């Protein structure tokens with residue numbers, strides 16, 4: 340039943356990848372989703388990521404989607420597969436340094452500020468381009484930048500959300516055009532409340548929590 344529901348969700352997503360956000364869920368609930376075949380999960384806090392990783396099967400790919408302090412980077416670099424929330428040059432610098440120590444290549448996304456809310460982290464376009472040009476110049480060889488991540492404003496105004504998603508997708512397309520050598524392939528946008536809109540606006544990866552875990556209760 341759960342497997343069927345998740346498969347239906349996957350079909351709805353088309354080519355966009357499903358990353359299940361497991362924050363605030365019990366190990367038992369996460370394991371139930373794992374048992375349907377899902378292997379990519381995301382947490383927004385380092386401590387929770389470490390605990391879950393310890394308690395769950397080793398073949399899970401873990402993403403970090405929340406603000407990451409530079410002094411905590413070293414705890415997750417031995418295993419994390421993608422850090423979606425790179426929001427400063429200092430942070431990518433530290434991820435690169437720690438990844439090198441661990442002899443790893445870690446996927447990363449640049450988190451772009453697209454919402455209309457003070458509380459959200461993220462880079463503006465100029466900061467994003469400054470990081471990209473240094474990255475293209477070969478500055479951080481143990482991070483593999485795959486694209487961009489963004490969170491729309493928390494609002495019922497679909498037009499507003501749509502314009503924010505389209506802005507992120509356009510920045511992604513502009514970067515790809517300017518730097519074809521980059522191999523950018525990921526636009527991470529869309530959560531439980533807005534993923535259909537995100538997919539329609541060109542998302543390639545959605546981060547869904549509540550909608551998936553509500554299926555367990557059904």
Ligand SMILES: *Cc1c(COP(=O)(O)O)cnc(C)c1O
Pocket residue numbers: 360362383404405490529530531532546547548549550
């Ligand atoms: C919690 C969270 C999500 C998932 O939210 P849901 O509404 O549970 O789908 C996605 N992205 C980020 C950055 C989050 O913190």
